[in-house]
Amino acid sequence: MNKSRQREGALFVVSAPSGTGKTSLCRELIDRFENLRHSISFTTRQRRSAERDGVDYHFVDAAVFQQMLAERKLAEWAEVHGNMYGTSLATLDQGAAEGIDLLLDIDCQGAAQLKKNYQHGVFIFILPPDFAELEKRLRGRDTDSDEVIARRLKNAEQEIAQAGWYDYLVINDDFQAALEQLIAIVTAERCRAIRNKTLLQTFS
Secondary structure, three states, X not given: OOHHHOOOOOEEEEEOOOOOOHHHHHHHHHHHOOOEEEOOOEEOOOOOOOOOEOOOEEEOOHHHHHXXXXXXXXXXXXXXXXXXXXXXXXXXXXXXXXXXXXXXXXXXXXXXXXXXXXXXXXXXXXXXXXXXXXXXXXXXXXXXXXXXXXXXXXXXXXXXXXXXXXXXXXXXXXXXXXXXXXXXXXXXXXXXXXXXXXXXXXXX
């Protein structure tokens, strides 16, 4: 692409309760668009055998992560099961500058931090059709105990209660219809005037 006509990259932040189909939708969305990539997080978790540094995560030790926190280099972060995870501001800024769209699949807590610390994001919340269908999907996995399912449903209630501050709400009742709505959101956001200011340079 001609640099003089390159638009600013967008950050798409996607949240949803467990069992809503978020991961599958995000995977399909990336397959549909050129120049849309997963944002790669930093973590202190040990790398698993099949994982690649810089592809699945940026793997760092606790001291490096704490230094990034102290220097305010993270747009959001959280501790999960004793391991730290975070999104680098530099990663987001680089994507915006190079015209690369980033997709960040994250929970409501992390999304709220991003909303506060990085205000250029597009925030999308994916909803189940209703709680009955969500429970049906969770049980259909046949991987969780009744106790775990009950906890996931309780968490879903708390997460959905926060959905009102997101920019877009998408109901995953029909997978293809939900995907088409996500495609429409990405397409529209890519056309925003604020991200395409350099286009006007060709007319001046």
